[in-house]
Amino acid sequence: MTTHEARDIARSRIAGGAGAAHRHDSAHKHVTGEAIYIDDMAEPAGTLHAYLGLSTVACGTMRAMDLKQVEEAPGVVAVLTAKDVPGVNDISPAGLHDEPIFPEKRVEFFGQPLFAVVAQTREAARRACRLAKIEYAEEPAIIDIAEARAGAARLVARPLQLSRGDATRAIAAAPHRLKGSMRAGGQDHFYLEGQIALAVPGEDGDVTVHSSTQHPSEVQHMVAHALGVPANAVTIEVRRMGGGFGGKETQANLFAVVAAIAARRTGRPVKLRPDRDDDMTATGKRHDFLIDYEVGFDDEGNILGVDLTYAARCGFSADLSGPVTDRALFHCDNAYYYPAVRAVSQPLYTNTVSNTAFRGFGGPQGMLGAERIIDEVAFALGKDPLEIRKRNFYGGAGRNVTPYHQEVEDNLLARIVAQAEESAGYAARRQAIAAFNEKSAIVKRGIALTPVKFGISFTATHFNQAGALVHVYTDGSVHLNHGGTEMGQGLYIKVAQVVAEEFQIDLDQVKITATTTGKVPNTSATAASSGSDLNGMAAQDAARQIKNRLIDFAAERHGVPREQIAFLPGRVRVGNQEIPFPELVREAYMARVQLSAAGFYKTPKIHWDREAGRGRPFYYFAYGAACTEVSIDTLTGEYVVERVDIVHETGRSLNPAIDLGQIEGGFVQGMGWLTTEELVWDEKGRLMTHAPSTYKIPLASDRPKVFNVTLADWAENAEPTIHRSKAVGEPPFMLAISVLHALSDAVASVAGHTICPRLDAPATPERVLMAVERLKREAAGKA
Known part of the structure; x- marks a missing residue:
């Protein structure tokens, strides 16, 4: 192909292909009510209805x-x-x-x-x-984590231990040491369709x-x-x-x-x-954790050693508690290098519903422990937490190995955080907030900037595979099926864009069809943020098989080298002529060329030895940073999220519109977990928060007053993922940790930032108020 021809192809790429900001394929149906969910389907004659006795x-x-x-x-x-x-x-x-x-x-x-x-x-x-x-x-009944830990604790799954170096010795030898614990609450999924x-x-x-x-x-x-x-x-x-x-x-x-x-x-x-009450009562939720930590550090805030224990309320059966608590340990470092570390999980049996997967899959709870340690060090030394964060980032010789012994190769932390810090005006706003708090007796403001480093892949290696089925019909239309499921996140449209890109056909020529085990077998769950990575590659593989057959056919039929055949928008250049795509397909069919293919993909490089606590469980990492400003009423504990600035990287995005929606939605859902969504059981083990009247997810009115989200468009996945994109389902959820730390910063102002608030999650207005009163008492006691 000549340089001129390559430029011609580049200029005339198909609209709606990979990289285009295309709307969700069912968005208009969701809004109008035309989207058909299971309860909307016409019931077959004679349908009966079942209900569960609890x-x-x-x-x-x-x-x-x-x-x-x-x-x-x-x-x-x-x-x-x-x-x-x-x-x-x-x-x-x-x-x-x-x-x-x-x-x-x-x-x-x-x-x-x-x-x-x-x-x-x-x-x-x-x-x-x-x-x-x-x-x-x-x-x-054993209901609470503390009860479960008392006496002979029963585990529902095998615990995991990650270690590197001698954490006990490093902590003992450190100039400064401290220890503490925090609670991270659970969360109901509160899906719109039960x-x-x-x-x-x-x-x-x-x-x-x-x-x-x-x-x-x-x-x-x-x-x-x-x-x-x-x-x-x-x-x-x-x-x-x-x-x-x-x-x-x-x-x-x-x-x-x-x-x-x-x-x-x-x-x-x-x-x-089931109805909503029974659904919430009988189905599992995000695990709540009790996190114990001990850290040793020097005068500059360099962390020298960390010892962490993550105890989780798992419920009456294992479900996915083993992998969830494992992943909490995988993210106990978040963005920070620990020279010596020991981290242990405790998946505890309780007489509660068996907890299960939830966006982030234990990663958010793991990161909370890491960020609490950063806050503790910052308050102990009287420094800005962001300074301590940056000081302990991965990066530099000998500072790129995780607690599970995987090297952090594609480290974008410093650049992402620097961009977020600059775009948010962090330094100037921190000074302005300090001045505001000096003059304001009742309302206090706080600010925090927190990073995210999130590993992408199933930690169970065998799940990192996917299949797809692509048919090209004689009129040039395409039927697409794969093992991924659509839950509103935009997976279907992204994979369809991949197929449209391969054939250079309009997106509306690709028929998105229901996921079914009768077409693509032995599929993995659509989870772990891997839906686009796995299914996009499998669909691309299937499309390329057909595409290569068409190229071989055209080369033989028209007597030209394969190199002189190129797919252009809606047509195929064969030597000096251009043939409409449907016409070439019909010719191929008449020549008995197979126009159907099953594609397959398995993630390379990854491996994990759980017994040794070593390996490469993640193919790559996704990075982001969020700066959040809040204001709290110190008389009531009520608060407002004033402003959020996010910089997040998705590699070379498959669909920027969908990715922006995932970042915004993930952040708000994470904010709900850390602020208003509280699960409460009574002493008999009855879930008291089992309906919208008692369980509070964020409303539209709870969104940040100013909400700035930027894709780091300079970023590109170092690994050859589908079009060099990166996963975006789970990583943005943890950007909301900045909200918890902004609230903590506002609470700390009542004591002159001399005491770590140790604010647990969810930071409900009640907890914020109690923390304010506690810090006032402690500050008065010190005086």
Whole structure:
């Protein structure tokens, strides 16, 4: 190809291809209500409805379960208990057989599903559930992390230890030492579309399940095991979810399995959709953590040694608690180099719902520990926390190895933070805030700038693979299918843009189709921020297979070298002529050229030895920084997020519009976790915050008054990812840590920044007020 031809191609790239800021493919449908979710689908004739009967104690055994009145209730067709499971009575994703579909005797959390009612209507099933008479032998329940740690703590998964150097010796020898602990609260996923499944039985024992899940292949396996059939008898289909955030990675299993068992039992389609209260009560959440830390440092604020313990409330079963607590340790460093470090996880058993994946997957909790240490050092030395942060960044000879012994090769921390510091006017604003606080007796302001370094890949290496299926039809239109699921994050449109780019066709020529295990098998969950990385590469592989066949065909048919064939927008240059893409496709079809391909991708370089605590669990890191300014009312604890400035890098973005939306949304969701979203259990283990009336996610009015988000467009992934892009699903969530530290900075002003506020999360107005009063007392005591 000549230089002139290359420039011609570059100038005429297809609109809407990779890198274009294209709107979400279903955005207009979401707004108008045209988007079809499972509960919007036309129900097949004869559809029945199931509902779950939940336990009313947190710990004990069932002495008797009388379901006679339930069975006799109007409209009831069947009642299912453990004895009605035709296959394996277990849905544990970790394979530990510790999570029954329905328990036989033992009850382990308040709200545990004990049975299911199948009725003519959902209301009939729901009302019938309340007629159950269950006699319990109730036992004391373990609810809180502190209770779980007392005595002989029971773990639901194997703990992990990461270490490098001798942390104990380094801390003991340091000029300064301190220790403390902090709590990081949990979080409900609060997806707009709740858990739901519709199971349709077929012939020969087959079943198709429409499931709101991020992991269709896992649901397929769970349904197959529960029914006692091979996986090929079960098809899972997902067109879209109304939000997931990790809450539909494993938690969808129960609903799909119960619907499938009911469909098998009755021979009719069965839908299962709990109401919001029962959904929040019976499904897992973000793990809350109790983090103990000890740190040694010098007069300049250089960290010399760190010892960390991350104890998590995991619930009654393992679920994903092992990997979640592992990842908390992987991010206990965040952006900082520890010369000597020891970090240990404690995944603790409690009589609460089994906690699960949530955006960041333990990483946010890990980073909170790192940032608290930075604050402690800064307050101990009377320095600006940002100075301490920058002093301890990764970078330089011998300062690029993580606690898990992976080298930080693509280090963008200093440049990202410098850009954020400059664009936010950090130094000048810190001075202005200090002047404001001197004059303001009631309202105090605070500011903080915090970085994010987040590893991208599943830490379970085998999950880092994906498949895709691409068909090109004789009219030039393209059918695209892959293993990723769409939960509003824009994965479908990004992968479609990749395929459009390869063929140089308009984006509307690429048909986005529902994820189904019948087309692409053995898929990984859409999680770990890897959806675009994995599925984009798999789809590109499939498209390139077809593209190469077309090139070979055109070269032979027209007698030109392959090098003289180029795909241009809507057409293909073959030597000196240009052929419309559909015309070339038709010619290829007539010559019996295969126009379908299955693509595959597996992430290179990664490996992990858990026993040794060493390896390269992450393919690359994503970086960002956020500067947040807040104001608090010291009489009430109420606060306002005044301004946020974000600089975040997504490599060479596949779709800047989608990426900006992910950054903004992730930040606000993270802000909710750290400020207003509080999970409360009573002494009996009953979740008290199980509805919008008692659980407070951020509202539109809670967004920062000034919200500036900038993509670091100079950044490019050093690794050959799809078009050199970087993941953007999870990393922005942790930018919100700046909000917690800005609140801490404002609280600290009441004591002249001489005392570390040690503000726990969520920093509700009540906690902010209590921290203000505590610091006032401590300052008065010192005086």
